[in-house]
Amino acid sequence: MEIKNVMVVGAGTMGAGIAQLCSQQGIYAVITDISQELADKGKARLQKGLAKRVEKGKITEADMEDVLSRISTAGDFSPAKEADIIIESVVEDLEIKKKVFAELDKLARPGVILATNTTSLSISAMAEVTNRPDKVVQMHFFNPPVIMKLVEIMPGKNTSAETLKAVEEFAVQLGKDPVVCKNEAPAGIVSRCLGQLLNEATWMVASGVADPEDIDKAMKLGANHPMGPLQLIDFIGLDVHRAKMQTLRTVLDDPRYQHPDIIDKMIEEGRLGRKVGKGFYDYE
Structure with missing residues (x-):
């Protein structure tokens, strides 16, 4: 599965970091949140981090602009219609995540994987509010996502083997070294x-x-x-x-x-x- 367009839900530290990671691998990413202001703040935060790297001589101004050119923002979930995969990274509250997944399920194209960056909440509970429980999976990045090599992948009770394989391949596409949990378990490894x-x-x-x-x-x-x-x-x-x-x-x-x-x-x-x-x- 080749991913070209990623939607990240949640403009916090992790969400913005995941979007930056995708862009650095040449993948277009859109940061979404409940308002345009919050989404823009997420991009501004990562832009500030990139600017510091320019100041320290770690990257060039052109490098920074290249990364930023592939990151857009939105104050709603409409980009779900164009996404090849959606990664949710909102607050660790199951009821909020369930509402997010129910809405994403309505907007995303059939077959698109809905991944959660949760560390400890029930993947199966999120999957139950969708019509694609086989396409719901945990894809847990570590902070900061652009540096940490590990991605933990975990199935819900109805996640398909095909979905697990697809997100494992996507993690490798992002330059990560993934591990796959055999079954759903609180907080993973x-x-x-x-x-x-x-x-x-x-x-x-x-x-x-x-x-x-x-x-x-x-x-x-x-x-x-x-x-x-x-x-x-x-x-x-x-x-x-x-x-x-x-x-x-x-x-x-x-x-x-x-x-x-x-x-x-x-x-x-x-x-x-x-x-x-x-x-x-x-x-x-």
């Missing part, structure tokens, strides 16, 4: 393994075992991790981390994923991580 580590690190802070700096230093020097667990939570976003833990706690009925109160307190204080300049660390 990486998030489920990593969730335990990240959650334990937050409990260590909450119980006063060590400061964030020393916990991160210990894991980098003692376990050869490139980034400490609390630095990683800041990078992911505390709100996103909490949502993942809540989903895993509920779906798996496993108390090991229960997050400490310190996470709720930090979120209430607006300490969401690097995206706002403060989390476990201050970045401003």
Whole structure:
């Protein structure tokens, strides 16, 4: 399956990053959201990132313009009519995702795959609101999508073998090295393994075992991790981390994923991580 036109739903960090990734591989991508303003902000965010790379001499001005030339924006889902594949990357809320999938199903051409970038929500539940459950699949990119080589692919209970093969080929087309889960399971491989580590690190802070700096230093020097667990939570976003833990706690009925109160307190204080300049660390 050769993909030439991709629609990305959700203009946040991941959605914009996926669109940039597609463009860098010569594929046209449209970033869509619930308003033109939000969609344009998504493109502006990635343009800002590209401009920084130009300043640092990593790419040329011409390179930046080339990438941007293949990325368009829309404040509605009308581009679904022309897309070869649609990748949903909206907020981690199942009801919102189901509404998105129901609408996309009405607009997309028959046979077009609807992929979700979810980390922990039910693929089958999203598929049930469509008339193409065999074409609904998880295609989970990692942040930042333009750098991280892995894509996790996971079927819902009705996803066809043909769909799995097609998205695996598409991941390779994007320059990624995909893994395919055999069955639908909450959070797949990486998030489920990593969730335990990240959650334990937050409990260590909450119980006063060590400061964030020393916990991160210990894991980098003692376990050869490139980034400490609390630095990683800041990078992911505390709100996103909490949502993942809540989903895993509920779906798996496993108390090991229960997050400490310190996470709720930090979120209430607006300490969401690097995206706002403060989390476990201050970045401003």
